[in-house]
Amino acid sequence: MSIKKALLTLTILSTCLAGCSSNQTSKQENTALEIQSIPENYKSPATHSGELVQLDYTTYESLSYESHDKTLQKSAYVYLPYQYDPHQSYNIFYLMHGGWSNETTVLGTSSQPTELKYAIDHAIEDGLMDPLIIVCPTYNNENPDDSDNYSLALTLTDNYHNELVNDLIPAVEGKYSTYAQDTTPEGLRQSRDHRGFGGFSMGSVATWHTFEYCLDYFRYFMPMSGSLTSDGDYMTSIVENAGYSWNDFFIFAFSGTDDFAYQSFTSQIEAMKNADNNIFRFANDETKGNLNYLIKEGASHDAQASHEYTYNGLLWFWNH
Numbered sequence: 001m002s003i004k005k006a007l008l009t010l011t012i013l014s015t016c017l018a019g020c021s022s023n024q025t026s027k028q029e030n031t032a033l034e035i036q037s038i039p040e041n042y043k044s045p046a047t048h049s050g051e052l053v054q055l056d057y058t059t060y061e062s063l064s065y066e067s068h069d070k071t072l073q074k075s076a077y078v079y080l081p082y083q084y085d086p087h088q089s090y091n092i093f094y095l096m097h098g099g100w101s102n103e104t105t106v107l108g109t110s111s112q113p114t115e116l117k118y119a120i121d122h123a124i125e126d127g128l129m130d131p132l133i134i135v136c137p138t139y140n141n142e143n144p145d146d147s148d149n150y151s152l153a154l155t156l157t158d159n160y161h162n163e164l165v166n167d168l169i170p171a172v173e174g175k176y177s178t179y180a181q182d183t184t185p186e187g188l189r190q191s192r193d194h195r196g197f198g199g200f201s202m203g204s205v206a207t208w209h210t211f212e213y214c215l216d217y218f219r220y221f222m223p224m225s226g227s228l229t230s231d232g233d234y235m236t237s238i239v240e241n242a243g244y245s246w247n248d249f250f251i252f253a254f255s256g257t258d259d260f261a262y263q264s265f266t267s268q269i270e271a272m273k274n275a276d277n278n279i280f281r282f283a284n285d286e287t288k289g290n291l292n293y294l295i296k297e298g299a300s301h302d303a304q305a306s307h308e309y310t311y312n313g314l315l316w317f318w319n320h
Helices: 003-014 062-067 115-125 150-173 185-190 202-213 232-241 262-274 303-316
Strands: 051-060 071-080 091-096 132-136 195-200 220-224 250-256 291-296
Touching (some): 091 202, 250 262
Parallel strands (some): 091 195
Antiparallel strands (some): 051 071
């Protein structure tokens, strides 16, 4: 058996759930044997449309963040589901862009939404996804084109947790209704089961760094085609040093066989699975494990793959 076929077999074994080949599945059947394509009718506006709003907040220059020497004014785009109710508590997902992009790339803006935004509207409208809040931030620092610089982007994604926890989350969750009773560190820790972070490409690198630094604040992670390390024992040490166990988080990972990041990304997932202490366990059921990896045959490193992976992940988080 080829390595590719072996990996695909492993994927199928790790995601085995009866039925679930239709896009119109119940919320109990959203984890499929294969990545579901976004239905064609989901690529145009829904009848009940969520709102994209720009949120401005204050943070500090990334490379000197701890000294607070230089203040920055930044923006994120917040997706509010149709008929958002400030008296209702919502799960919240932070969704980071990749390289050569910014906070408008993934879901768009109120005047120019993306097809992924439409797909989320439809999925909520059809009852496949519970209403949730999605935040599209940026790790860009002083220049809106910082993500165009690969080496700089690596540094900025490594630093991003400072801004995320201290500035962005309090700004968002102090304004919109989530499960956080307040935006103190304790309030955010207590609501971690209702908070996720994901991203594609360099956004995936940001996701792994969020796992690395912010397990206190997030339970769910969706890395897509972007790796951090091939050291599985290091990934295990992140969990153990933070005082957590295998059942305190869930990682839903995605990539495609024609993606240039596929081999390194798969190597990281395999290293985590094979690491000491059995921290990372393949499963599509949180009671049995904490790591699911779906691979799409023929998928490349592009927007279509990013949208499909994100759509599939959001169908799963909080809906299974």
